[in-house]
Amino acid sequence: MNQYSDFAFVYDELMSEVDYDGWVKYIEEIIKKENCKVKNILELACGTGNMTIPLTKKGYDIAGIDISDQMLSVAREKAEKQGVELVLLQQDIRELDFEITDLDCVLCACDGFNYITYDDDLESVFSKTHELLKEDGIFIFDISSFYKLANILGNNMYGENREDIAYMWQNYFDDEENLVEMELAFFIKDEDGKFERFEEIHQQRAYTEEEIIEMLQEVGFSSIKVFGDFTFERPTDETQRIFFVCRK
Ligand SMILES: C[S@@+](CC[C@H](N)C(=O)[O-])C[C@H]1O[C@@H](n2cnc3c(N)ncnc32)[C@H](O)[C@@H]1O
Structure with a gap:
């Protein structure tokens, strides 16, 4: 992934x-x-x-x-x-x-x-x-900023439900390593109107x-x-x- x-x-x-x-x-x-x-x-x-x-x-x-x-x-x-x-x-x-x-x-x-x-x-x-x-x-x-990753994005969940795309974005902040792990799950509408799901994990470091x-x-x-x-x-x-x- x-x-x-x-x-x-x-x-x-x-x-x-x-x-x-x-x-x-x-x-x-x-x-x-x-x-x-x-x-x-x-x-x-x-x-x-x-x-x-x-x-x-x-x-x-x-x-x-x-x-x-x-x-x-x-x-x-x-x-x-x-x-x-x-x-x-x-x-x-x-x-x-x-x-x-x-x-x-x-x-x-x-x-x-x-x-x-x-x-x-x-x-x-x-x-x-x-x-x-x-x-x-x-x-x-x-x-x-460190503030954004630790206090705003970190340990928070975001989501949106648009017409053609819906997503869930769940974050975990590791305060020993100063890393935020972001689990992203997307649902994309295809030409037949069906939603396909895919996931990615992103890691960002807070400096x-x-x-x-x-x-x-x-x-x-x-x-x-x-x-x-x-x-x-x-x-x-x-x-x-x-x-x-x-x-x-
Ligand atoms: C948030 S996006 C920003 C993209 C673009 N600068 C913009 O303003 O829309 C972060 C970008 O960093 C790239 N990236 C992450 N790690 C990288 C690495 N080690 N070497 C090169 N690019 C990297 C990703 O592929 C992604 O395109």
Whole structure:
């Protein structure tokens, strides 16, 4: 039961209320505020291309990497429909291997790094990112906060009953390992009106802001800024999405 296999084909529908245009705008504001010239971007854990496609349309040269073939195939299909050419690579970012260096920007949007559940692995992603960036290049990513995973998602159950999709999403938070295990069960209506069920188990690691900063410093990032929930303010105790903006 791999993560983001069957789920890939309903991901966009379930994310339909996420304001990706606003997200792209926020990333561009960060770049502008940092006074940074960005032409090329490497996007880690790009999924179905919800950031990759609009950023490509805006004229950036982007390559997207994701571990899930299915997420990438959805991205390819969407890009083709919109007449956008994407460079997509199937790869586990824990073993990130990208040929082009001197990158202007590395991006990881929508909590991709929470899927990296071991410190050593995440530190190695940060280290490789540092190597790939040009001098003064910018690294922008967000994570779901410890507060969100432990107190909002953790030990909670969600569900929705839409016309064509119903799902149950049961979470368990392990406060020794700081891991949230998410059991997802989906029921998808087929052409004959019958519902097919599939399941996936996802695991996300809750990291504190301090843990992340320590790892970023360890691999050599100097200027590290931390913002909460699409603002330019410091996160509060109840911030759900934390943005990190680092310069090499
Ligand atoms: C919540 S989705 C975010 C997708 C996309 N960035 C977006 O904004 O919609 C998390 C993504 O991380 C990817 N992912 C998880 N672990 C990964 C790994 N080790 N290497 C590469 N991608 C990974 C998943 O396949 C999934 O596409």
